[in-house]
Amino acid sequence: MRFDLSVLVPHLGFLASGAMLTAAVCGLALVGSVVLGMAVAIARTSSGGWARRAAYAYVDLFRNVPFIVQLFFFYYGLPEIGIYIDAFTTGVIALSIAGGAYASDAIRAGILAIDNGILEAAEVSGLSKRVTFTRIVLPIALRTSVRPLGSVLINMILTSSILSTITLNELTGQAKIVASDTFRPFEVYFVLLVVYAALTYLVSIGIALLHRRLNRDLMGQVS
Amino acid sequence: MLNVENVRKTFGAVTVLDGVNLTVKPGEVVSVLGSSGSGKSTLIRCINGLERLDGGRITVDGFDVSRPKELAEARKRSGTVFQLFNLYPHMTALRNITLAPIEVLKRPKAEAEAEGRALLASVGLEDRADAYPAQLSGGQRQRVGICRALAMKPSYLLLDEVTSALDPEMTAEVLNILAKLAGNGTTMVFVTHEIEFARQISDRIVFLEKGVLLVDLPTRDFFAQDGGLAQPRVAQFLSKMRKD
Amino acid sequence: MRFTQFTPYDLVLLAQGLGVTVGLFLLTSLIGLLAGTVLGVVRYYRVPGLTQAVTFVTELLKNSPVLVQLFLVFFGFPAFFHLNVGPVQAAVITLSANTAAFVYVIAVSAIESIGRDQVEAARVFGLSRWQVLRHVIAPQAAAFSIGPLTALLVNQLQVTSLISVIGVMDLAKIGATLNLRTLKPFIVWSVVGLLYYLAAKLVAGVGARIEHRLRAHSAFRGL
Numbered sequence: 001m002r003f004d005l006s007v008l009v010p011h012l013g014f015l016a017s018g019a020m021l022t023a024a025v026c027g028l029a030l031v032g033s034v035v036l037g038m039a040v041a042i043a044r045t046s047s048g049g050w051a052r053r054a055a056y057a058y059v060d061l062f063r064n065v066p067f068i069v070q071l072f073f074f075y076y077g078l079p080e081i082g083i084y085i086d087a088f089t090t091g092v093i094a095l096s097i098a099g100g101a102y103a104s105d106a107i108r109a110g111i112l113a114i115d116n117g118i119l120e121a122a123e124v125s126g127l128s129k130r131v132t133f134t135r136i137v138l139p140i141a142l143r144t145s146v147r148p149l150g151s152v153l154i155n156m157i158l159t160s161s162i163l164s165t166i167t168l169n170e171l172t173g174q175a176k177i178v179a180s181d182t183f184r185p186f187e188v189y190f191v192l193l194v195v196y197a198a199l200t201y202l203v204s205i206g207i208a209l210l211h212r213r214l215n216r217d218l219m220g221q222v223s
Numbered sequence: 224m225l226n227v228e229n230v231r232k233t234f235g236a237v238t239v240l241d242g243v244n245l246t247v248k249p250g251e252v253v254s255v256l257g258s259s260g261s262g263k264s265t266l267i268r269c270i271n272g273l274e275r276l277d278g279g280r281i282t283v284d285g286f287d288v289s290r291p292k293e294l295a296e297a298r299k300r301s302g303t304v305f306q307l308f309n310l311y312p313h314m315t316a317l318r319n320i321t322l323a324p325i326e327v328l329k330r331p332k333a334e335a336e337a338e339g340r341a342l343l344a345s346v347g348l349e350d351r352a353d354a355y356p357a358q359l360s361g362g363q364r365q366r367v368g369i370c371r372a373l374a375m376k377p378s379y380l381l382l383d384e385v386t387s388a389l390d391p392e393m394t395a396e397v398l399n400i401l402a403k404l405a406g407n408g409t410t411m412v413f414v415t416h417e418i419e420f421a422r423q424i425s426d427r428i429v430f431l432e433k434g435v436l437l438v439d440l441p442t443r444d445f446f447a448q449d450g451g452l453a454q455p456r457v458a459q460f461l462s463k464m465r466k467d
Numbered sequence: 468m469r470f471t472q473f474t475p476y477d478l479v480l481l482a483q484g485l486g487v488t489v490g491l492f493l494l495t496s497l498i499g500l501l502a503g504t505v506l507g508v509v510r511y512y513r514v515p516g517l518t519q520a521v522t523f524v525t526e527l528l529k530n531s532p533v534l535v536q537l538f539l540v541f542f543g544f545p546a547f548f549h550l551n552v553g554p555v556q557a558a559v560i561t562l563s564a565n566t567a568a569f570v571y572v573i574a575v576s577a578i579e580s581i582g583r584d585q586v587e588a589a590r591v592f593g594l595s596r597w598q599v600l601r602h603v604i605a606p607q608a609a610a611f612s613i614g615p616l617t618a619l620l621v622n623q624l625q626v627t628s629l630i631s632v633i634g635v636m637d638l639a640k641i642g643a644t645l646n647l648r649t650l651k652p653f654i655v656w657s658v659v660g661l662l663y664y665l666a667a668k669l670v671a672g673v674g675a676r677i678e679h680r681l682r683a684h685s686a687f688r689g690l
Binding site for chain 1: 302327358372
């Protein structure tokens with residue numbers, strides 16, 4: 001059989017709509033996982049015993065159970081307890097929770113890396129714990145963890161393909177439809193593979209630029 | 224008045240401060256001399272509440288730093304300048320200065336910024352208000368550090384080896400500003416290695432040795448043969464520092 | 468007749484599923500480790516052209532979803548090459564290649580972590596490239612890479628769950644079957660998740676033990 005990509009041309013718009021859905025899911029889940037990751041990172045760096053243990057248990061659990069199992073747990077389980085939400089929302093929630101476990105690691109490392117002297121300066125100038133955290137600790141930690149958070153996003157883009165198993169027609173879901181319509185699964189999935197690789201490559205370039213921009217002030221050399 | 228009474232501080236088995244007494248009256252400039260590890264910096268860190276005392280009492284205008292409820296008041300009355308600047312790296316020079324006045328003293332933003340700019344101008348940095356710490360030289364950073372402390376209008380300025388991390392040229396920048404502050408009546412506790420400078424600006428000089436306050440004399444007496452120099456430890460220290 | 472309740476036989480099903488998961492995990496890890504290491508060594512010998520080709524393919528595999536890779540092999544290969552690829556074969560091919568890609572990257576950085584001066588010193592003493600590799604590089608590279616390899620394998624264990632999507636009767640697929648039959652998603656996915664969690668902990672534990680041993684060994688020799 002000839003390797004013929006022209007059969008895909010009529011379906012490009014259809015695939016693009018899937019890609020948009022992937023972007024939407026990942027964008028929302030990124031926000032969700034960073035918010036969750038911040039909360040968990042705060043709990044994990046706090047002195048409170050049970051909060052720290054609960055946060056650790058969450059990270060440990062969601063990092064060691066396959067995403068598809070987590071996804072099915074929510075997708076089939078939530079209606080069981082009377083929560084009816086669509087596949088899109090389920091996907092965003094599941095990705096946020098799984099991503100949050102990884103994001104919390106990145107943010108926690110950022111918090112722990114902050115120079116103690118800076119915190120002492122804040123303390124002696126009378127800043128409250130809350131202000132110190134929201135105005136000094138978090139902004140610095142988020143800046144320094146841009147790169148690892150970028151890895152979380154890239155992983156999320158790849159993982160979002162699994163959402164096609166709960167009937168969400170994101171990029172992979174749409175590709176499945178195109179593959180069965182055209183009887184050209186090889187071309188379709190080969191292109192899909194390259195598209196994902198290109199997408200994550202572009203995202204990684206974007207992250208590097210963002211990292212440079214945000215940390216320009218932090219790292220800029222002394223004149 | 225800043226009162227240090229019989230203060231003791233230990234780290235594990237090491238006694239860093241051993242029964243230290245010190246009084247600083249408003250308007251006074253007191254320099255604290257002593258070799259590395261003598262406990263000078265720890266004394267500053269006890270006064271601003273960064274270290275817990277193992278004995279004795281420190282009060283700042285009557286507020287006891289060991290009592291959690293009074294510590295905040297005590298801290299409002301003192302401002303600290305650090306050896307390694309400890310500026311907030313993600314904030315501009317101006318934001319570094321205005322953060323605490325706005326958040327702690329609840330000053331209106333515009334007012335705090337106007338005062339911040341005036342402070343920066345007074346140390347010759349009026350055009351660097353929007354620069355980030357990483358874009359400033361060491362001397363400039365420390366000048367911002369001084370402004371940050373002054374912005375809280377402290378009764379007492381605590382200076383912890385503020386020129387130790389700077390090269391001679393930058394040291395001069397910073398010392399000029401401190402001389403100006405001393406001249407207009409700012410109360411200072413000045414931990415330093417700059418003996419000549421301490422001699423010029425101080426009203427009193429105290430000498431710490433292994434956590435014990437050996438000498439506490441008016442500046443002139445400290446450097447007199449029958450005063451501080453009569454102490455062999457002090458004579459040794461001064462001759463060693465001058466050789467270096 | 469339709470059983471909707473749990474039966475003792477379900478335990479056997481779960482055990483079978485776990486067996487399939489662990490078996491495929493071990494097999495594909497072994498192939499992946501071997502293939503990835505061989506490719507890393509090939510790079511060390513600086514074969515012209517080959518390095519670029521390997522790097523390109525490994526980057527594609529690392530930066531695209533495993534699910535898409537599975538679809539390419541399972542649906543694409545039979546259509547394009549007119550091969551007969553069953554679910555298990557597709558699973559073995561895909562998971563092995565995917566693991567190999569990640570192992571290759573770890574192997575390359577492990578080999579590169581060893582200082583040039585060491586290699587040059589050994590060459591000066593008249594050791595061949597192979598002898599240098601065997602006696603100087605291999606032991607140090609192994610100690611260096613055991614940590615990243617453990618993390619990789621813990622991850623790859625979870626990735627195996629995706630083969631359930633193409634119909635392999637692994638642990639996740641058994642979970643899906645039980646879920647459909649009993650309609651008790653919380654219990655089913657909790658049990659399945661727990662089994663994956665325990666397996667992941669086991670892999671991590673074994674990795675930590677090996678690392679401990681290798682470290683102790685090299686430290687002893689260092690004296």
